[in-house]
Amino acid sequence: MTTETVTPNRSPLTPERESFWHLVHSEWTKFRTVRGWVIAVLVTIVAITAFVFAAIGVGRSCVGPGGPSACPAQPTGPGGEPVQDAFYFAHQPVTGNGTITVQVTSLTGQVAVPQAGSESDGPPVGPGMPPWSKAGIIIKQNTSQGSAYGAMMVTGSHGVRMQWDYVNDTPGLAGGVSASAPRWLRLVRDGATITGYDSADGTHWTPVGTAVLPELTSTVQVGLFVAAPGEGNSTTATGVFRHIWLSWPAAGWKGTNVGGVGQNFVSVPGTLRQSVGTLTMTGSGDISPAVGSTYSGGGQSLQRALAGTFFGLIPLIVVAAMFITAEYRRGLIRVSLTAAPRRGRLLAAKAVVIGAVGFVAGLVAAILALAVGTPLLRRAGGLQWPVPLLTEARMVVGTAALLALAAVLALAIGTIVRRSAPAVAIVIVVILVPYLLAFNPVPGSQGSGNGAGPAWPLQITPAAALSVQQAVPRFYQLNDSYSLQNGYYPLGPWVGLAVECAWAAAALTLAYYVLRRRDA
Amino acid sequence: MSLTARVAPPRYLPGQALHAEWTKFRTVAGPAWLLAGVVTLTVAIGAAAASAAQCQSATCGIDPATVSFTGIYPAQAVAAVAGVLAIGNEYSTGMIKLSLTAMPRRLTWFFAKATVLTAPALTASALAVAGAALAGRLILPGHGFTRAHGYASLTAATDFRAAAGTVLYLTLIALLSLGLAAAIRDSAAAIGLVLGVLYLFPLAAAVISNPTLARHLNQIGPLPAGLDAQATIGVHSLPLTPWQGLGVVALWTAGALLLGALVLIIRDV
Numbered sequence: 001m002t003t004e005t006v007t008p009n010r011s012p013l014t015p016e017r018e019s020f021w022h023l024v025h026s027e028w029t030k031f032r033t034v035r036g037w038v039i040a041v042l043v044t045i046v047a048i049t050a051f052v053f054a055a056i057g058v059g060r061s062c063v064g065p066g067g068p069s070a071c072p073a074q075p076t077g078p079g080g081e082p083v084q085d086a087f088y089f090a091h092q093p094v095t096g097n098g099t100i101t102v103q104v105t106s107l108t109g110q111v112a113v114p115q116a117g118s119e120s121d122g123p124p125v126g127p128g129m130p131p132w133s134k135a136g137i138i139i140k141q142n143t144s145q146g147s148a149y150g151a152m153m154v155t156g157s158h159g160v161r162m163q164w165d166y167v168n169d170t171p172g173l174a175g176g177v178s179a180s181a182p183r184w185l186r187l188v189r190d191g192a193t194i195t196g197y198d199s200a201d202g203t204h205w206t207p208v209g210t211a212v213l214p215e216l217t218s219t220v221q222v223g224l225f226v227a228a229p230g231e232g233n234s235t236t237a238t239g240v241f242r243h244i245w246l247s248w249p250a251a252g253w254k255g256t257n258v259g260g261v262g263q264n265f266v267s268v269p270g271t272l273r274q275s276v277g278t279l280t281m282t283g284s285g286d287i288s289p290a291v292g293s294t295y296s297g298g299g300q301s302l303q304r305a306l307a308g309t310f311f312g313l314i315p316l317i318v319v320a321a322m323f324i325t326a327e328y329r330r331g332l333i334r335v336s337l338t339a340a341p342r343r344g345r346l347l348a349a350k351a352v353v354i355g356a357v358g359f360v361a362g363l364v365a366a367i368l369a370l371a372v373g374t375p376l377l378r379r380a381g382g383l384q385w386p387v388p389l390l391t392e393a394r395m396v397v398g399t400a401a402l403l404a405l406a407a408v409l410a411l412a413i414g415t416i417v418r419r420s421a422p423a424v425a426i427v428i429v430v431i432l433v434p435y436l437l438a439f440n441p442v443p444g445s446q447g448s449g450n451g452a453g454p455a456w457p458l459q460i461t462p463a464a465a466l467s468v469q470q471a472v473p474r475f476y477q478l479n480d481s482y483s484l485q486n487g488y489y490p491l492g493p494w495v496g497l498a499v500e501c502a503w504a505a506a507a508l509t510l511a512y513y514v515l516r517r518r519d520a
Numbered sequence: 521m522s523l524t525a526r527v528a529p530p531r532y533l534p535g536q537a538l539h540a541e542w543t544k545f546r547t548v549a550g551p552a553w554l555l556a557g558v559v560t561l562t563v564a565i566g567a568a569a570a571s572a573a574q575c576q577s578a579t580c581g582i583d584p585a586t587v588s589f590t591g592i593y594p595a596q597a598v599a600a601v602a603g604v605l606a607i608g609n610e611y612s613t614g615m616i617k618l619s620l621t622a623m624p625r626r627l628t629w630f631f632a633k634a635t636v637l638t639a640p641a642l643t644a645s646a647l648a649v650a651g652a653a654l655a656g657r658l659i660l661p662g663h664g665f666t667r668a669h670g671y672a673s674l675t676a677a678t679d680f681r682a683a684a685g686t687v688l689y690l691t692l693i694a695l696l697s698l699g700l701a702a703a704i705r706d707s708a709a710a711i712g713l714v715l716g717v718l719y720l721f722p723l724a725a726a727v728i729s730n731p732t733l734a735r736h737l738n739q740i741g742p743l744p745a746g747l748d749a750q751a752t753i754g755v756h757s758l759p760l761t762p763w764q765g766l767g768v769v770a771l772w773t774a775g776a777l778l779l780g781a782l783v784l785i786i787r788d789v
Contacts, residue, residue: 055728307727311720318712325708329612380729420708421601421608428715429597432723436593439726454572 023340023349031323031353040319041361044312044403048365051308052373056380074290075146075259077166078215080386082290084229085145085166086259088270088283089138091223094248100137100222101186103202104154105179106240107135109228125234129156132479133228134287135239137185139194140221141213145259148215150194151225151287152185152208156237160185161477162196164211167289169477172198172208182242192216202243222246223253224279226270229286229479236268238282259285291385291472292480292488301487302387303471305373306399312365313406313431320354320410321423328418333520343515347415351508354411355404362403366396385472394493398468401497405504406431409462412507416514430503434463439484455490462503464489467496537623537632545636550609554602555644558595558690559651565591566652567659575664575671584665585682585752588656592686592747595648596693599641600714603697606637607780608707616789626784630702634777637698638691645690649683678752685749685766692766693718696742696773702780717772718743735759742772 031037077083109129136153150164152172160172160183177183184199192214197205224244228237255272270283288294327333340346370392377384387395406427414423434457458464467489474482482488489496545551569590575582610616623629665671697714704710721741725734738744739759748758748765755762 051724054724054733304727304729307724310723310727311716314712314716314720318708322708420612420706421604421711424708424711425597425601425715428712428719429594432715432719433593433597436719436722436726437590 020345020349023345024352026339027346027349027353031357037319037322040315041357043315044361045365045368047311047315048306048308048362049368049372051311052305052369052376055304055307056373056376077146077289078148078213079165079167081167082385083146083166084286084288084290084294085147086257086266086285087134087225087227087287088272088281088285089140089143089221089223089225089256089258090253090272090279090281091140091143091221091256092251092253093219094222094246095219096248097188097190098222098247099186099188099245100139100247101184101243101245102137102224102241103182103184103243104135104177104239105182105242107133107154107156107177107237109133109156109237110234111230112234125236129237130228130230130235130479131155131157132286132288132477133226133237134161135226135237135241135281136224137187138223138225139187139189139216141216142221143256143258148213149287150187150196150211150213152187152196152198153225154183154185154239158477160198160208162209162211163287163477164194164209165213166287167475168209168211169475170196170209172196172206173200184243187222189216189220189222222248224281225287226281226283227286228284229288230284234267236282236284238280241279241281242277244279253279255281257283257285286478288478289475291475291478292482292486294478294480301385301471302370302373302377302392303395303469303487305369305377306366306395306469308365308369309399309402309466309469310432310435312361313403314428316358316361316403316407317410317427317431318420318424320358320407321414321427322420323350323354324411324414325418325420325423328520329420337520344512347508347512347515351408351411354407358407359400359404362400363396365403366399370396387471391471395469395471398465398493398497402465402468402500405465405497405500406462409500409504409507412504412511415511416507430461431463434458434461435466435484438463438490458484458496459490460499462500464491464496465500467491468493534628534632537628538635540623541629541632541636545606545640550605551602551640554598554605555640557598558602558644559648561595561598562589562591562648563651563655565594567655570656570659570663573660573663573665575669577669580664580669581754582665583751583753584656584660584671585679585750586747587660588652589649589682589686589750591648591652592690592750596690596718596743597715599645599690599694600697600718601711602641603637603694604701604707604710604714606633606698607701608705608710611705612707620789627781630781630784634695634698637694641691641694642687645687648690649686653679653683676752678755681762682750682752685746685762688766689746689749689769692746692769692773693742696769696776699773699776699778699780703776703783705783717741740768742769745769 074082075085108127110125111128111130113126133156134153136151138149138151140149141147148165152160152162154160154177157176159174162170162172173183175181181200184202186197186205188195192212194211194213196208198208199205224241226237226239228235253272255270257266257269259266261267261269266285268284270281273280327336336346337343410423410427413426417423437457438454458466470487470489470493472487474488491499566588569587573582573587610619619629620626697710700714701707701710704713721737722744725737725744728734745760745765745768748760749762751758751762760768
């Protein structure tokens with residue numbers, strides 16, 4: 001007699017049920033058929049879009065010493081961007097193509113020295129130099145602020161630079177300038193093209209950069225300039241020029257304080273002293289993009305339109321965490337795991353669904369917010385930093401990715417802790433609290449009113465991803481407070497998003513591990 | 521001979537309700553862990569913030585109490601979870617039906633619940649604040665927070681106010697969460713709402729362009745108003761005085777408890 005082997009009856013998996021996308025489809029069905037969750041996602045979109053109206057104030061307001069005050073006028077550069085354009089300019093008009101060459105033998109400076117209790121005879125000054133003090137040669141459309149220019153200069157501590165049209169900067173020879181180590185600078189104009197050269201000996205010339213300035217007309221102002229950025233109102237730079245040579249017919253130098261005296265941090269008129277073979281100039285101000293504290297527009301930039309992200313995140317996080325914790329609470333997880341015994345695939349399908357929901361919600365919300373915010377900002381008046389289309393696309397896609405990753409993080413944390421309230425609280429805290437700590441909005445606390453908190457909360461937490469919303473670039477050639485208050489995040493846009501991505505990936509890995517090891 | 525059993529009429533003494541709720545509270549592990557979390561987070565983050573703070577001169581303008589109590593930012597979320605779960609767990613497990621059968625006077629039950637949460641929350645907050653203040657006192661003088669830079673000892677009246685204010689703040693937040701959870705009945709949605717109420721006011725004030733509106737948001741939001749009670753320097757420049765700020769939080773908590781009580785009375789379980 002033979003023993004009959006009993007094989008358990010197992011219905012074969014159809015290829016369709018075997019497929020991952022089938023699982024995604026079933027998870028999507030679970031999601032969309034819960035009315036409360038769909039409403040919460042709609043609330044996410046509406047909250048982000050609606051907050052634009054609160055975030056963008058009507059009319060600019062600048063905070064002066066005595067509270068809100070009118071914003072001072074700010075010139076704009078050829079690209080429409082707000083700029084600082086105040087310096088001392090020794091110039092003469094020239095027509096057509098040509099060359100200017102000069103030797104700079106010295107650049108020195110005076111800065112305000114902090115001193116207690118001696119305000120009677122003006123602010124005390126002493127020797128010192130801002131790193132971006134400038135002295136050099138410039139070819140500029142005219143002497144009005146914001147006009148196109150190309151310049152070669154020696155700087156306080158950044159060597160020789162070529163700069164043009166406020167935002168462009170290229171390094172030349174490194175090292176400081178002195179009588180024993182002079183710097184030779186040359187600018188060549190050929191139509192709309194200006195090429196800068198530098199040399200240590202006046203014989204061997206190296207091209208530094210080429211600027212194309214389509215705005216230049218036939219007649220331009222060419223000459224020497226000095227500038228010294230600084231808020232002290234008493235920061236000045238003095239440059240000594242020798243061997244000045246122009247290929248154009250010389251007409252004598254005329255000194256002009258571009259931008260006027262008494263504003264733009266320029267309180268003292270510049271001076272021009274000529275002796276045999278030497279020209280000494282003293283001046284203050286700066287030629288640079290105007291961002292951060294130097295931008296007087298009240299800090300309204302396009303990223304303000306996305307400020308509602310915080311509001312949108314909360315309902316999304318609640319829904320994403322519940323997407324798994326509700327299964328535990330109702331015991332549905334056992335049904336889900338019976339139907340899809342490969343637990344990793346179930347978690348992956350849930351992550352795909354909730355990530356896609358977050359991404360689409362973020363995409364729609366960000367597009368709507370920018371569409372609403374752009375005309376609102378324009379109506380609010382004042383200057384805004386022009387945001388290129390590519391940056392706008394990065395802000396939109398980045399916001400969508402930020403929301404998607406936050407949703408995946410909430411799902412993963414929900415899988416790990418299996419309870420709604422702690423999961424929601426953890427994710428909200430790690431995304432919202434770092435911004436608060438970095439911003440430190442409580443007046444009168446740290447940093448006496450400017451409220452700058454530490455940078456690390458926005459470097460190591462998932463909140464780092466908010467940097468994808470930064471609209472205004474940083475400029476190497478401008479020392480300024482690139483603070484959160486001025487719209488600057490400590491990390492670059494994609495690096496910040498990568499930090500959040502790493503958190504979501506780590507949480508998802510841990511979730512996968514515990515989901516496989518634990519009983520449901 | 522009558523077969524009718526004589527059943528003593530039920531008595532709903534508040535003391536019995538309190539005792540029952542206290543038994544529920546102490547026999548599950550969750551609340552104890554959460555309150556331990558409040559203490560740990562407050563002390564650990566306070567100590568970390570104190571270690572990172574530097575005061576170089578007499579004009580650095582950094583408030584030592586605010587630095588020491590930085591841990592309040594995340595710790596209040598843990599207190600909020602404790603408050604939400606006190607009610608939320610009753611609903612998610614169906615326990616609420618049993619509780620209200622045993623104690624049909626819903627308000628008595630509700631205030632027993634709130635009272636039972638208050639005492640441990642107050643204790644945990646006091647421990648947390650004492651630990652954070654101690655850590656700050658040990659660490660901060662080594663980072664320039666000295667008498668020479670204008671920082672008197674931590675026993676000054678303002679420091680006591682900051683500590684007491686922070687203890688009351690944490691407790692009020694736990695009660696606020698309990699009230700909102702009773703109104704919402706779902707733990708996930710309730711914690712989302714509570715943390716939204718806490719964090720979104722200061723975040724909105726940080727990102728909007730209108731300084732007047734931002735100041736008002738800092739006055740009406742429970743978090744920024746409550747943290748005004750922490751200030752020991754620059755108090756005159758705050759949107760609210762410290763006790764006014766705590767009053768705003770108390771109003772929020774009273775409102776939330778009232779709402780929770782109303783929903784509990786009006787709606788079916």
